[in-house]
Amino acid sequence: MVRKKNSLILCGAFLFVAWNALLLLYLWGRPPISHLGDGGGAEPGGNDEWGAGRGKIGQVNLAEEMIRLAEEVEVHLDTQKKLLKQIESHRAVWARQKDVGKRETASNIKEFKKAEAQQQPQKTPEPLRNSMDVRDQTYIQRPVNYVAPSLHPEQAMGKIRNTKVTTPFSSPEFIIPILVIACDRVTVKRNLDRLIQYRPSAELYPIIVSQDCGHAETARVIGSYGEQVTHIKQPELSDIKVRPEHRKFQGYYKISRHYRWALNQVFNVFSHSTVVIVEDDLEVAPDFFEYFRALYPILCSDPTLWCVSAWNDNGRDALIDPSKAELLYRTDFFPGLGWMLLKELWDELEPKWPSAFWDDWMRQPEQRKNRSCIRPEISRTITFGRKGVSLGQFFDQYLRYIRLNTEFVPFTKQDLSFLLKDKYDKIFIQEVYSSTSVKIEDLQHGGNLKGPGPYRVQYSSRDSFKVFARNLGVMDDLKSGVPRTGYRGVVSFLHRGRRVFLAPPEGWTQYDISWS
Numbered sequence: 001m002v003r004k005k006n007s008l009i010l011c012g013a014f015l016f017v018a019w020n021a022l023l024l025l026y027l028w029g030r031p032p033i034s035h036l037g038d039g040g041g042a043e044p045g046g047n048d049e050w051g052a053g054r055g056k057i058g059q060v061n062l063a064e065e066m067i068r069l070a071e072e073v074e075v076h077l078d079t080q081k082k083l084l085k086q087i088e089s090h091r092a093v094w095a096r097q098k099d100v101g102k103r104e105t106a107s108n109i110k111e112f113k114k115a116e117a118q119q120q121p122q123k124t125p126e127p128l129r130n131s132m133d134v135r136d137q138t139y140i141q142r143p144v145n146y147v148a149p150s151l152h153p154e155q156a157m158g159k160i161r162n163t164k165v166t167t168p169f170s171s172p173e174f175i176i177p178i179l180v181i182a183c184d185r186v187t188v189k190r191n192l193d194r195l196i197q198y199r200p201s202a203e204l205y206p207i208i209v210s211q212d213c214g215h216a217e218t219a220r221v222i223g224s225y226g227e228q229v230t231h232i233k234q235p236e237l238s239d240i241k242v243r244p245e246h247r248k249f250q251g252y253y254k255i256s257r258h259y260r261w262a263l264n265q266v267f268n269v270f271s272h273s274t275v276v277i278v279e280d281d282l283e284v285a286p287d288f289f290e291y292f293r294a295l296y297p298i299l300c301s302d303p304t305l306w307c308v309s310a311w312n313d314n315g316r317d318a319l320i321d322p323s324k325a326e327l328l329y330r331t332d333f334f335p336g337l338g339w340m341l342l343k344e345l346w347d348e349l350e351p352k353w354p355s356a357f358w359d360d361w362m363r364q365p366e367q368r369k370n371r372s373c374i375r376p377e378i379s380r381t382i383t384f385g386r387k388g389v390s391l392g393q394f395f396d397q398y399l400r401y402i403r404l405n406t407e408f409v410p411f412t413k414q415d416l417s418f419l420l421k422d423k424y425d426k427i428f429i430q431e432v433y434s435s436t437s438v439k440i441e442d443l444q445h446g447g448n449l450k451g452p453g454p455y456r457v458q459y460s461s462r463d464s465f466k467v468f469a470r471n472l473g474v475m476d477d478l479k480s481g482v483p484r485t486g487y488r489g490v491v492s493f494l495h496r497g498r499r500v501f502l503a504p505p506e507g508w509t510q511y512d513i514s515w516s
Helices: 002-028 033-039 049-118 188-198 216-223 244-269 288-301 343-352 358-362 421-433 440-445 462-472
Strands: 178-182 207-211 230-233 274-279 282-284 305-309 328-331 339-342 372-376 381-383 455-458 491-495 498-503
Touching: 178 188, 178 244, 188 207, 188 216, 188 274, 188 282, 188 288, 207 216, 207 244, 216 230, 244 274, 244 343, 244 358, 274 282, 274 288, 288 305, 288 339, 288 372, 328 421, 339 343, 421 498, 440 455, 440 462, 462 491, 462 498
Parallel strands: 178 207, 178 274, 207 230, 305 372, 455 498
Antiparallel strands: 274 339, 282 381, 305 339, 328 372, 491 498
């Protein structure tokens, strides 16, 4: 109260002094009283003309100055009034946003508690020994907020194979950049057209095109997309010094150099925490972005995973189930061809990144460290590029026949926790080794087999694996002892409409790198 009184006294004193100062200035500028009394004013041509004129000019100037000052004060007051109104309006908006945020937070907490209540611990059902009947089940329709039990593929590949599951939460708004590795193929247009067509948000999925080779026509194609993509160019285009016997592999050395530079740009210049890499000759599926968004949290939460891939090496029509676009698997084989990694992995790999053949280097035990990737039943990418450093290796025999998924699967609405190692391994091993063991001849002739399986063909050596794989139509090569699409040595595929596991003996423990 005392402070308030002091402020009022000071304010009054200031106003009094200011008013008297203005009054003195006004009186000082008036003409002398004697002139007015003696002559009633200075007449033209008289001795007092100049003095009287000066008085009048002083009066006019002071009056004009006072008017000008008053107008400026009025303008400033009007401006301040407008600013106050804007602040008030913004305060109202901020208050509404804060209120909405509180309501959303409260709503999320309520939903989370509701989901927790629904997910009470359940006793895991015993796997079905005879899964023929399981394959004949129809889809079980669930409520929108239904949370599935913690099983999945193939029993989840069996019991829950045909159950559509959803979770009550939408995926967070994290950014997943797409890195397109380009060189001298103008057909990169096909790749970019599909990416932009299916991309749900330019902000959440920025496309970065990294170009090597300095090919002008390809650069013009990329540049034609304007602000829809970010175009960066690898600055080092010179040949790399290699051993004489490796001169024919110069292209592989340049690719490895380009990958290293491009990934450093994504993680260390653009400061992203994850990335999905696609080559310029890949076409993506309609649910390509949905697939990676749903699996990003799984990749982050499971240290036994190191990548998510859109590719199935055995993804030809005859080897997949076209009605099971939602099926996902773990695999010990690094697939590439549209794959996601985290910055933490790049920090681990970058210091020892190889000078060439980076993909096979990734498949070595020293890099893989017993970690796995996620891969789909039906590929979310296909390659249309026969031209390349591999000179069409595998393209005519395998790659051109890979099927691209066309059905949009809402993965972000599904419970994908079955892919976590502890849950997945238990179900997967049970499903594989409880399946009917058959000889390869039984599958080829099929006379005594009833139902869609699953059936198990057992191999015990590198040679027996390769013979069985060739006869059943799956890829037979091994990298560091790991078969393509293999998980714990098991390759899962369809043969004449029947689910088949090409598997090692029960009790498998590790891969034998001498099998490569």
